[in-house]
Amino acid sequence: MDFYGYINTVQLDLTEGSSADYPFNIPTLQHFDKIVFHPKVTYLIGENGMGKSTLLEAIAVNLGFNAEGGSKNFNFDTQATHSNLHSYLKISKGVHRMRDGFFLRSESFYNLASEIDMRDSDPDPESNRGRPIIDSYGGKSLHKQSHGESFWALFMNRFGGSGLYILDEPESALSITRQMAMLAQIDKLVNRRSQFIIATHSPIILAYPDATIYQMTPEGINEVKYNESDTYQLYKGFLDNPTQMTSILLDDQ
16 A cells, blocks of 8 residues: 555644734744645755744644654653644644654753653653663663764664654754764655654755755745755855855854
């Protein structure tokens, strides 16, 4: 049976109960109607403040993931800061049923690592059954690794395939070589019937060849080709002539 992804579309319905406050005052979201997800990889890109993380978080929470990240089995709440945007989303699901899933939120990954350590150290047998949770993340506490190593341990050990993986700026802790390796890992998981939704600023992470890219601007959300995206164009413009670009930037100070 061909694989068509676990979720197909997301729509925003602001007809009832919404307000002019955050996040509904984000210009991008005011022009947002519908996104069609690629069954393999869908990217959200755009400048800071366009609502990428806000929308990604709302999609994850709507689907039952914890707002601070993790699988659907995590329900900790260090600080409730997520918006109520998830209540206004309508997500259509495909015919396939996911067996795995994870929401990676870079800014709260520390809290997730702490929650795993806390659960594994809980002496109550009713709350700590079976093998340690950290075994699914490589067996070593995420706090006892560098930020990049802990992210990589998550990608290489926790993501098992047949799942939906929602990643918010996964490049934030990864070196350039690890970002390249991540593309290969994404492809391996795609071939195991996995679907990815990724918000990123990295032209490397963005380069998966069979993907849909949505660029978020104040005018709305539009599909773009890789080499037409602002992410690609800006990095390429700088790397093609770093001396000239640096001179221009510093002369503006």
